[in-house]
Amino acid sequence: VEPAPSLPEATDVPIPAEPPVASQAIQTDGFVEVFNTEGAGVAVRQGPGIEYSYFFVGNDGDRFQIKDGPREASGYTWWYIVDPGNPDRAGWAVADFLQAVP
Numbered sequence: 001v002e003p004a005p006s007l008p009e010a011t012d013v014p015i016p017a018e019p020p021v022a023s024q025a026i027q028t029d030g031f032v033e034v035f036n037t038e039g040a041g042v043a044v045r046q047g048p049g050i051e052y053s054y055f056f057v058g059n060d061g062d063r064f065q066i067k068d069g070p071r072e073a074s075g076y077t078w079w080y081i082v083d084p085g086n087p088d089r090a091g092w093a094v095a096d097f098l099q100a101v102p
Helices: none
Strands: 032-034 042-045 054-058 063-073 075-083 086-094 099-101
Touching: 054 086, 063 086
Parallel strands: none
Antiparallel strands: 032 063, 032 099, 042 054, 042 086, 063 075, 075 086
């Protein structure tokens, strides 16, 4: 009969020196980038909710400035975004497809 293998002591488990850093939060006057749409883009709408029609589609990598929000509607969190290079490209987008950038 072979002896059972010994289990490592709790002190053998490495402990990270610092906790992981949380991603930067989206906030008014901050900047965001469209991401994670798998090429479909995010609909930028006239108002915060899926019942509003959309003005345009923001593509992955497009950057916008946050001007208002967050608002909760249609089961999503919405932010009012504006393209700093073209103020006509503005509207409400779902937070799920926006990430804060410095």
